[in-house]
Amino acid sequence: MTRFMRPAALLTSAAIALGGIFAAGNVNADSPADWVNGVDVSHHQDTGGDSIAWHEVRDDNHKFAFIKATEGQDYTDDAFAKFAQGAIDSGMAVGAYHYARPAKDPVTQAQNLARAYNSVPGLTLPPVLDLEVDEGLSAEQLTEWTRAFLTEVENQTGRRPILYTYRYFWLEQMNNTGEFADYPLWLAAYQNTAPAPVGGWDKVDIWQRSESGRVAGINTPVDLNLFNGNHGQFARFLAGDLNATGGILEPLQDQPIEGGISDSLRVLEQSNTALAAAILGMASGVLAPEQVENAAQTFGFDAGDAHNIADTARLQVENGTLPIDDLNKMMVGDEYSVGDLLILLDNANKQNEGK
CATH class of the missing domain: 3.20.20.80 (Glycosidases)
Incomplete structure (x- = not known):
């Protein structure tokens, strides 16, 4: 449910990506x-x-x-x-x-x-x-x-x-x-x-x-x-x-x-595995936020959307709210989409930011 319009949070990008x-x-x-x-x-x-x-x-x-x-x-x-x-x-x-x-x-x-x-x-x-x-x-x-x-x-x-x-x-x-x-x-x-x-x-x-x-x-x-x-x-x-x-x-x-499926929805319907892996790589210190941005762009997000996704994950890493266990579950196989991943990250914000 739409509750938050946050700069540097992923639904700044989702407002573009999901809206196609x-x-x-x-x-x-x-x-x-x-x-x-x-x-x-x-x-x-x-x-x-x-x-x-x-x-x-x-x-x-x-x-x-x-x-x-x-x-x-x-x-x-x-x-x-x-x-x-x-x-x-x-x-x-x-x-x-x-x-x-x-x-x-x-x-x-x-x-x-x-x-x-x-x-x-x-x-x-x-x-x-x-x-x-x-x-x-x-x-x-x-x-x-x-x-x-x-x-x-x-x-x-x-x-x-x-x-x-x-x-x-x-x-x-x-x-x-x-x-x-x-x-x-x-x-x-x-x-x-x-x-x-x-x-x-x-x-x-x-x-x-x-x-x-x-x-x-x-x-x-x-x-x-x-x-x-x-x-x-x-x-x-x-x-x-x-x-x-x-x-x-x-x-x-x-x-x-x-x-038909627009380009924006095609992005969301892809398997999330590679993007989830990049975010987990950033959480472990192996990858930099810029590399997560590059991974998001590879999926088809534009530069601004990719930055917002990476920045959301970065902030969650820094404040300890990134749902690491969920990301590990989500990236196994092809059951979950990029759209599912974005909803998960948004809910991590909702869970910790209140009303």
């Missing part, structure tokens, strides 16, 4: 009429005043919005109430998400989300658990934490929650558990073909396909999402039939959207 097809201009103008597009936002889209013109967002073919509501045990996003009410007033379907801090009590965090969710009449989408960092918990501990959170949120709101995550986190930190397959899955995967599900899920219910989209009515880059179903299925989903999804994303797993 999906973020250029009116990205949904050529979408089939039965696609249900949406956005998710937080205070990082709040540029002051009426910073989001929600009627323009809706008219730009975006039918739903998830708003960041809470994080940890007691934080409420400053823009939540304003954004949620604005999106509701525009006629969009609206939900709320919680950024998980697994080092702290799950029940207290679930109650934090529930208070915010219940405080805004008119929310029609279920509440969401945004689970992206482990904060030192094992897969078994994370599973217990997640179970407790989801159970409490459902008890407090009367709505079965959605679970948001990304592929590497679920496969590695969650040990690809299938326990939560009866909750809707919202999966982040920045690529031009729809992702396959993880864990025990048989489908992805919502696909977050870019975090650097450009949408009418929003002044900043924004996350773009595609619901796995047509408008009739979406109406049933809103009414509580969380099994209504399916049929839109499955054919897109085998073919790129909009007729």
